[in-house]
Amino acid sequence: MPDFSYNGTITLSSSVKDLDASIAWFRDILGFEEIFKVAEAGWAEVATPADGVSIGLDQTDADVEGSGGSVPVFGVVDINEARAELEAKGVQFAGETVELPGMVKLATFFDPDGNRYMFAQSLVESA
Helix, strand or coil: CCCCCCCCEEEEEEEEEEHHHHHHHHHHCCCCCCEEEHHHCCCEEEECCCCCEEEEEEEECCCCCCCCCCCCCEEEECCCHHHHHHCCCCCCCCCEEECCCCCEEEEEEEEECCCCEEEEECCCCCC
16 A cells, blocks of 8 residues: 555546647537636646546647557447447547457547547446
């Protein structure tokens, strides 16, 4: 156990080209709410459906490729429904939904800057 304390929050940071466009994408496509924006610092955060977990959007002038870092995974009740809704909004997915029988279904998708995110639907029956 560390000697310091966690505060119960997690922020997953992603580099983006256009802060306002990224905020709009998370709001309009995923339904996330903007927590705050500091335009002069090129930083904003959006709330996710998980308590204490947010996504930090770090505007950069560098060439954003979206291929590095961690991949946030959002649990969904029905992955086919979630995927269909995003595809209808023009979101690109990486191939087909993958199923690990009896465990999970996974679908990887991309934001406008190429950052990877995933949906996961648990297939484990609760006892």
